[in-house]
Amino acid sequence: MKKILSLLLFLGIVAVVNAEQRNYDVEYSYVEAIRNREAGNFSASVYILGSILRVDSACSACYYELSRIYRESGAIPQAINFAARSYALDTANYWYLKNYIDLVLSVGDTLAALPLLRRLIHMPNAGVDDLIMFASLSVDYKDYRSEGQNVVLNLSRAYEAPEVLHLFFLYRKLSGEAFKSLSSFLDSCVIVYPDYPVFVLDRAVLFAENKKFRQSRHIFMNILQTDTFYYDAIYAFARYFGSNRDEKFVFDYFDKFFSGVDPDSRQLLLTRMIRANNVVFDRYLSDRLTDFASRDTFSESFFDAAFDFYWRRNQMESLIVLGQRFVNLYPDNISAWGRFILPLFVLGKFNTLDSILTYRPQAFNSPFAMYVAGMIYYRRNDYIRSRDYFVRCLKVEGNFGYKPVAVNMLADYYYRNGMRDSAFYYYEMAVQQDFADETILNNYAYYLSLTGRNLNKAEMMARAAVMKYPKNSAFLDTYAWILYLLRRYDEALIYMQKALKYMGDDERRELLEHYAAILYCSGNQKKADKLMRSLFSDPTQRTQFFKTTIICD
Known part of the structure; x- marks a missing residue:
């Protein structure tokens, strides 16, 4: 018994020693990671932090440091991900939450930041700046406005800082206070704080909002015609003054600023302008953004924002210029290539895509890009490689909008090559995994009708396609033909007549043949015979059609 107790005691001591050694190793590694980060050796720091997380996956400080590293290197999405993890592991840590909020705000997602800020301002470490930030952002959101106003009222009792008075003015304006009262309040603020330009800008905006444009323009010009760049002022001016002369003034204002700053400052301001939702800014960016991108080495996140800007405006040629620059700077970035490939595909520049x-x-x-590669090989008649890329498309996790097209291309390939079961396998996959669109439902139903099997299932799928697109002649034809095969001739005739109403010239022959068969079996033999004579001048062809297609009881 003594030996057993001694052994257990020994093992317990060893476990404690090992745990203490492991904690020491983790702490030492963490210090090394910080030292490397501060020295700018990000890759080494990331490697060390990753090693710590393999030992201790709940190391919130490690995730926090990773978010700082990725933030400094411009990889904001990854930084946000790590910041969220650090905060989730330690929700009482002010600095983790503050870091998370700053990153969310850096991508312009104010609505996501506000609930986080609401938690932050109730933390013991929260300062006046946090309260001011919450109140400032809450101005534009009704769900937070009341709480923001209370914060400002409490601040105004304790601090007479110009930032607080500015917010106090904004909330008073939102409450519907009279113009004269607001104007008098701003006049007094300008006198007390002559070096705080926000009050002057507030006056310019207040006059513009009350249709006093002459006075407003005069104030704006006093602000903007100086050597100091003032983003908020030019943004507000562009909102209220949109003549050709005013637009030229805004363009010249930005050109002057951009010509004298470094690329990093240009990138920051351009990103802010992209997110501004300002019509005049948008026209400036549409005209100048590709020029800046072709000269400066901007970050990957900037290119993503710029791409979204041009995509929303359907400016494909600009997207191609931007994409070419993107892949030249970041040739190993798969997302960059995808951005470049998209507009080339939309504009049908297949020679360029072939070359790539x-x-x-x-x-x-x-x-x-995998979907595009499948289409390129399909155009080359290289169906094996085309098939392989489409199969890869179907392995993409989550919602990928081109899966239905990939299924249709695969099914078409297999059916035309006599592999009917493989075609049905992919159609059934789309139905079971709930990404079958109406084209898949129609095509699957049509191919089932050719086999003469599962006609009830085919009828349900064809009906779903017709219900979604009641004027699609191909869908109507499929549904009518399946009803015909089910011997529901009167219903088939109704839908066939609708199909003929919407048909195009390229499908006229096939639809009229179906119509002739349906007419015959629905009791309109004379009309059907006349139509068959017009379709088949050769009596032998008519006889063959009658034998193979007319299936009346």
Whole structure:
């Protein structure tokens, strides 16, 4: 018994020693990671922090440091992800939450930041700046406005800072206070704080909002015609003054600023302008953004924002210029290649896409690019490689909008090559995984009708397609033909007549043949015979059609 107790005691001591050694190793590694980060050796720091997390996955400080590293290197999405993890592991840590909020705000997601800020201002470490930030952001959101106003009222009793008075003015304006009262309040603020330009800008905006444009313009010009760049002022001016002369003034204002600043400052301001939702700013960016991108080495996150800007405006040629620059700067970035490939595909520039696919096939590893590669090989009649890319598309996790097209291309390939069961396998996959669109439902139903099997299932799918698109002649034809095969001739005739109403010239022959068969079986033999004579001048062809297609009881 003594031996057993001694052994247990020994093992317990060893476990404690090992745990203490492991904690020491983790602490030492963490210090090394911080030292490397501060020295700018980010890769080493990331490696060390990753090693710590493999030992201790709940190291909130490690996630916090990773978010700081990725933030400094411009990889904001990854930084946000790590910041969220650090905060989730330690929700009482002020600095983790503060870091998370700052990152969310850096991508312009104010609505996501506000509930986080609401928690922050109730933490013991929260300061006046946090309260002011919450109140400032709450102005534009009704759900937070009342709480923001209470924060400002409490601040105004304790602090007579100009920032607080500015917010106090904004909330008074939102409450509907009279113009004269607000104007008098701003006049007094300008006198007390002559070096705080926000009050002067508030006056310019207040006059513009009350249709006093002459006075407003005069105030704006006093602000803007100086050597100091003032973003909020030019933004407000562009909102209220939109003549050609005013637009030229805004363009010249930005040109002057951009010509004298470094690329990092240009990137920060351009990103802010992209997110501003200002019509005059948008026209400036549409005209100048690709020029800036072609000269400066901007971050990947900036290119993403710029791409979204042009995509929303359907400016495909600009997207191609931007995409070319993106992949030149970041040739190993798969997302960059996807951004470049998209406008080329939309504009049908298949020669360029062919060249990229030939000389850099690894560029086609993003989900959309895989779909494009499948289409390129399909156009080349290289159906085996086309098939392989479409199969890869179907392996993309989550919601990928081109899966239905990939299914249709695969099913078409297999059906035309006599592999009917493989075609049905992919159709059934789309139905079971709930990404079958109306085209898949129609095509699946049509191919089932050709086999003469599962006609009730085919009828349900064809009906769903017709209900969604009641004027699609192909869908109507499929549904009518399946009803015909089910011997529901009167219903088939109704839908066939609708199909003929909407048909195009390229499908006229096939639809009229179906119509002739349906007419015959629905009791309109004379009309059907006349139509068959017009379709088949050769009596032998008519006889063959009658034998193979007319299936009346």
